[in-house]
Amino acid sequence: MIILSVETSCDETSVAISIDGKQILSNIVLSQIDIHTLYGGVVPEIASRNHTKFVLEVFIRAINEAKIKISDINLIAVTNGPGLMGSLLVGVSAALAFGLANNIKVIGVNHLLGHIFSSNIDNDIVFPAVSLLVSGGHTDLIYLEDYYTYKVLGVTLDDAVGETYDKVARILGLGYPGGPIIDKEAKKGVSNIKFPVPKVDLPYHFSFSGLKSAVLNKYNSDIKTNEKINISDYASSFQDSVLKQLLSNTKKAVNEYKVNTLILAGGVSANSALRELFKNEFSNINLLIPKFAYCTDNAAMIGRAGYLMYLKNKKTNDEYILKTYSTARFSDL
Ligand code: KG4
Ligand code: ZN
Secondary structure: OEEEEEEOOOOEEEEEEEEOOOEEEEEEEEEOHHHHHOOOOOOHHHHHHHHHHHHHHHHHHHHHHHOOOHHHOOEEEEEEEOOOHHHHHHHHHHHHHHHHHHOOEEEEEEHHHHHHHHHHOOOOOOOOEEEEEEOOOOEEEEEEOOOOOEEEEEOEOOOOHHHHHHHHHHHOOOOOOHHHHHHHHHHHOOOOOOOOOOOOOOOOOEOOHHHHHHHHHHHHHHHHOOOOOOHHHHHHHHHHHHHHHHHHHHHHHHHHHOOOEEEEEOHHHHOHHHHHHHHHHOOOOEEEOOOHHHOOOOHHHHHHHHHHHHHHHOOOOOOOOOOOOOOOOHHHO
């Protein structure tokens, strides 16, 4: 089945062409990072305007690069949530219009399932599995019985982990997006500052806002007292505290649920220290980490998740009332 998939939930305009979401014929990702860097973060209104400006061009490039004809396409898969409402609407409208014009069915895809099943593009999942989903908007631990049965074990009670990286980078004057910059900086430093590792009473849940405040307070106090500030050591110490929390919750879930597979997914799964740590700590189970191109937002992962959702009940949303939603709704799946 040839699938055209579309992802516009945040600030990447992406269209992919694949066979069953496995064989990726093209995966065009147009990032708006350069534009949003000027503001220190994603500006929703600007993001949706730029999706509108570039979405057609990205469709054309994806189809041309895949060397297929429009008439070859059997299914359109599009992210319809969660994400920025204005951004989602551009992708969904484009997908529906393209489907209507070319008589191709359209299916809405949950962005978080896209991230989780990005691991399934190049690998098989042996169920049951646990997924640690770490992105700019989410920090979730999810138990997967099979492709279609999920239980959310834990979520963040405040900031998401990617958001925390971005905010801490801002505090340290490192620019946007903070994740990759802190990743790089941390390699040059040593973890010699004792930042707290938040303890949450609810099992499997996460919290990052206290850690963010601790970095801010230490930084401000160091400036006030003219303390010598080593940004790399700050980055390394902050990251150490983040990784400790991610590891301890994930270990608990893997052991308690006796899973065969652990899936690391989402933009933060591109983090080199996190990838290394998980490879060392989970060498005894099937650990799936998507390759870099499938970690941050991309349409290839939406193609794979869309194909799996389509297989489930062969139903699409072709009545053209595909609904968009801004918050996570795992419970509805
Ligand atoms: O999955 P994603 O592209 O978008 C959302 O769905 O949110 O994730 C973006 C997040 C950003 O917060 C970014 O700073 C973070 O992923 N990120 C990283 C790295 N690369 C991207 N965080 C830590 N280390 C990285 N190497
Ligand atoms: Zn994402």
